[in-house]
Amino acid sequence: xxxxxQSPTHLIKTRGQQVTLRCSSQSGHNTVSWYQQAxxxxxxxxxxxxxxxxxxxxxxxxxxxxxxxxxxxSELNVNALxxxxxxxxxxxxxxxxxxxxxxxxxGTRLTVL
Amino acid sequence: xxxxxxxxxxxxREGDSSVINCTYTDSSSTYLYWYKQEPGAGLQLLTYIFSxxxxxxxxxxxxxxxxxxxxxxxRIADTQTGDSAIYFCAERxxxxxxxxxxxxxxxxxxxx
Numbered sequence: 414x415x416x417x418x419q420s421p422t423h424l425i426k427t428r429g430q431q432v433t434l435r436c437s438s439q440s441g442h443n444t445v446s447w448y449q450q451a452x453x454x455x456x457x458x459x460x461x462x463x464x465x466x467x468x469x470x471x472x473x474x475x476x477x478x479x480x481x482x483x484x485x486x487s488e489l490n491v492n493a494l495x496x497x498x499x500x501x502x503x504x505x506x507x508x509x510x511x512x513x514x515x516x517x518x519x520g521t522r523l524t525v526l
Numbered sequence: 527x528x529x530x531x532x533x534x535x536x537x538x539r540e541g542d543s544s545v546i547n548c549t550y551t552d553s554s555s556t557y558l559y560w561y562k563q564e565p566g567a568g569l570q571l572l573t574y575i576f577s578x579x580x581x582x583x584x585x586x587x588x589x590x591x592x593x594x595x596x597x598x599x600x601r602i603a604d605t606q607t608g609d610s611a612i613y614f615c616a617e618r619x620x621x622x623x624x625x626x627x628x629x630x631x632x633x634x635x636x637x638x
Contacts (some may be wrong), residue, residue: 417568419568446623446625446626448626448628453630454630455530455614455616455629455630455631456614456626456628457628458623458625458626458627461623461624461625468622468623469621469622469623469625471625476613483542503568504571505626507624510622510623510624511618511623511624511625511626513570513596514574514597515559515571515626516571517568517569517570517571518568519567519568520567520568522566
């Protein structure tokens with residue numbers, strides 16, 4: 414059974430650019446949730462994907478968008494990057510809309526200059 | 527509001543017990559979790575408790591839940607230097623997404 418993986422591990426972008434982050438869910442899991450963790454804070458829920466559809470969204474603007482693929486891996490896209498988007502982005506893999514345990518990947522550290 | 531509250535810092539000596547406290551907000555939350563985060567790493571699920579339980583023990587970890595006061599605690603027995611990390615409690619809100627609402631984290635420093 415493979416765990417949750419994310420790529421890349423680190424990324425540096427400049428304001429106004431776009432970024433795509435990737436997450437491979439744990440084998441057998443059909444739900445991926447994305448969280449943003451700013452420095453010194455707890456993770457904040459961005460959105461969740463279940464069976465390739467967005468299944469709930471936190472308080473993030475539309476320039477945060479995502480996709481889930483038939484193999485249940487997922488992408489997080491952020492357009493028009495702002496300095497405050499600098500954070501650790503975590504994905505969590507689970508079954509059936511997060512009913513069971515949610516297992517987190519190691520995260521992608523995004524720095525916006 | 528959505529705030530889950532934790533104290534910011536706890537320092538203990540190796541071999542002592544650590545108790546990390548958390549106050550959550552939603553009485554309808556179904557599960558409550560404890561995650562551990564080491565520097566530069568993701569979140570490691572330590573343990574969780576269902577809201578109809580008041581205690582759960584798992585090796586060195588004991589979780590106590592006071593649903594009336596919406597208070598959750600994590601006790602680590604025989605704390606080791608490897609336990610030094612940030613500990614997050616999280617509540618799972620109901621609804622379709624079962625999103626997790628996290629506290630701000632407690633930094634546990636274990637002195638040798």
